[in-house]
Amino acid sequence: xxxxxxxxxxxxxxxxxxxxxxxxxxxxxxxxxxxxxxxxxxxxxxxxxxxxxxxxxxxxxxxxxxxxxxxxxxxxxxxxxxxxxxxxxxxxxxxxxxxxxxxxxxxxxxxxxxxxxxxxxxxxxxxxxxxxxxxxxxxxxxxxxxxxxxx
Numbered sequence: 001x002x003x004x005x006x007x008x009x010x011x012x013x014x015x016x017x018x019x020x021x022x023x024x025x026x027x028x029x030x031x032x033x034x035x036x037x038x039x040x041x042x043x044x045x046x047x048x049x050x051x052x053x054x055x056x057x058x059x060x061x062x063x064x065x066x067x068x069x070x071x072x073x074x075x076x077x078x079x080x081x082x083x084x085x086x087x088x089x090x091x092x093x094x095x096x097x098x099x100x101x102x103x104x105x106x107x108x109x110x111x112x113x114x115x116x117x118x119x120x121x122x123x124x125x126x127x128x129x130x131x132x133x134x135x136x137x138x139x140x141x142x143x144x145x146x147x148x149x150x151x
Contacts, residue, residue, distance in 0.1 A: 030096035033109040035146060038121050038130040041109075045097065049105045049125050052088035056102045059085060106140065113150040121146075 033041075059082055089099050092107070098120075100106040105125020111133070112118055122132040122143050133150055134142040144150075 030094070031110070032112040032118075033096070033121055034111070035121060035130055038109045038111075038123070041095070041097075042123070042129070045092065045107060045123070046105075046125060048088050048091055049099065049102075049107065052085055052099060052102050053105060053125070055082075055084040055088065100140070111150075115151055117150065119150045 085102070092099050096110050098108045098110075100108055107123045107125075108120035109123070109130065110118060111121045117135075119133055119135050121130050122134055122140065123130045131146050132143040133146055134140065134144060135150070
């Protein structure tokens with residue numbers, strides 16, 4: 001088990017106890033990530049994101065095929081099971097990681113500034129490292145480089 005995975009709950013997101021730290025908005029966080037920990041976790045995170053993206057594409061493709069068939073002849077197929085996608089989201093959530101956008105592979109790691117304020121370390125699939133952050137209320141558009149860290 002990698003060092004960054006050894007400090008967090010091992011169950012699913014439903015097993016979060018309610019004793020986790022909360023930010024100003026009341027959002028519970030399973031843990032706080034450092035930049036080094038987030039970067040160390042990227043091989044695993046990238047693999048989970050890739051699985052989610054594959055499942056999402058298969059689901060969308062199946063849904064498109066189903067819609068086309070329904071329009072053409074009134075016969076539909078059983079929709080693809082989105083449980084595999086949810087499984088990827090849950091796998092990340094047990095570590096406190098949020099998959100914000102499957103298509104882009106947008107990931108947020110909860111982190112805590114020296115002031116105690118919570119913020120998000122932000123990563124997009126394909127980026128070499130976690131190099132951005134943003135306050136929860138600013139979202140992706142408020143991303144700032146880690147060269148200007150939160151205070």
